[in-house]
Amino acid sequence: MSAWRRFSSTPGARLGLAILAVFVLAAALADLMPYGPEEQHPGGVTTVLAPPSMAHWLGTDDRGRDVASRLVHGARVALLVGPLAVALYVAVGLLIGAAAALGRRADFVIGRLIEIGLLFPALLLLLAIQGVTSRTSLAEVAFAIAVTQWPYVARLTRAEALRVAAAPHVEAARAVGAGRLRLLGVHILPLAATPAITAAAFGIGYAVLFETALTFLGFGVPPPTASWGELLAQAQASGLRPWLLWPPTFAIAAVVLACNLVGDGVRAALSAPLQAAGA
């Protein structure tokens, strides 16, 4: 059975892809929304905290900005920060985790490094990093998330790399004279990457949740840029109006759920052939 068949036979995996496709499309076409995301009182009429209407499908916020426009533009932030953060920390986690297969001493150092990283309450570290970079941008938020998440990928990769390093094909390669770096790069890393790739699929959802929490606390993408965490903060500041609270909640949950469903599919697609081979 092909990897795609295994992926799509997982319940919800295709639904997850479809949901993500809708959000990607919405983010790409965000400029087609009738109002700009930072436009106050569009049309010249004062419309502060107006409930949903024909003119403003999801109402307006406390500065008279169109919530629907801000929601759709917020998808851009989520869909840029999530994948960017994941690409960063999966690459770092893969390299550090796989390096544990270089030898006992390397493994000891990397093992402790991972332990330290895992112990750090992520949000505390994120707060500190966000403080460092005074002028926050999308890339810096992604970087901050990556710094707290690499240990999880490194831990998974380390365990897998140590397992693969003991496999017969590695021993054979060593016997014919392959150097340590060649062993690592050619014979260990490609096989040890499976858990990291699965983690990456789930990771985009986590990254979106992190970005939301950070921005909600005022440390993420700075206002007036529309992002879902900022929309939640607006909802809190404006007396928890339902039309301010529900749209970002629903959007975040939909994207995170979609990522988790796709993650389940990726896991199924990657794990089955190994089991079939009797691993």
Add this chain to the structure above:
Amino acid sequence: MTALARRLAVVPLVLLGVTLVTFALVHALPGDAALVQAGTARGASPESLAAMRAEYGLDRSWPAQYAAWLGRSARLDFGDSLVDGRPVRAKIAEALPTSLALALLAAALAFGVAVPLGAALGWLDRKAWARATSAALYGIYALPVAAVALLVLRAGAPWGARTLVGMLPAAGALALAETVKLARYQRGALLDALAADYVTTARAKGLGPAGVAVHALRNALLPTVTLLGSELPALLSAAVVVEQVFGLHGIGMMAFDAVMTRDVPLLLGITTVGALVTLAAVLAADLAYGLVDPRLRGRAA
């Protein structure tokens, strides 16, 4: 207990690493406590800023500051807060009970709900409604903690009380995602256990459904117990958001303020205590693991 001894030996190393990272990070922050405080009274002269920095020891290099901090904190003296001059130890001691109560209440809620719920969903997996519930849980898991906290608040939960009961809504909001995660884990673990050979053997020997359930559940508790210990850092992170929404003055909010005011001694004290609490939780989970699974007693976890 050689495994425990080996784990304890790593504790100082980990604490050293965590504080070193924090120190380097805070030092890289633009501006310092002197500037932040002078900012409230604009027009501070360079001389008074320099005097302030000398008083706090901010004029020395950061490795020198770190070494000094390390020497003092070994005697559990984390110095004084740069903002209000009160001892960091006293400030943490004030905020810690709130955070611990919140985290423990959330953990108890998550564990108390997730284990029976997950076990029931695993046991009744053939029923359509149990499958539907499992799927619905996946949706709840995707909710951001800030939105959950705001929704609880909007539902008109009585909050702000300094009692355990008053903290229940906040703890519930904090526990929701964790509950779903644990329940899904518990369900999977029970399904695995029910498919295991020893359960088949027990069934073949005539053990009734109730006996099988107890038999499988005991072993299915294992992964859930360890997960709870390793989830504490995530719980502490989410607590910052929950404390902010519910206006609780716990460690999370204190850390938030410490970052905003560049209060280095306070931030270092908080990360050190936070790492200690987390280490203790992970060790406790390891010990609990040994209690549930006799095979693991005395072995490296």
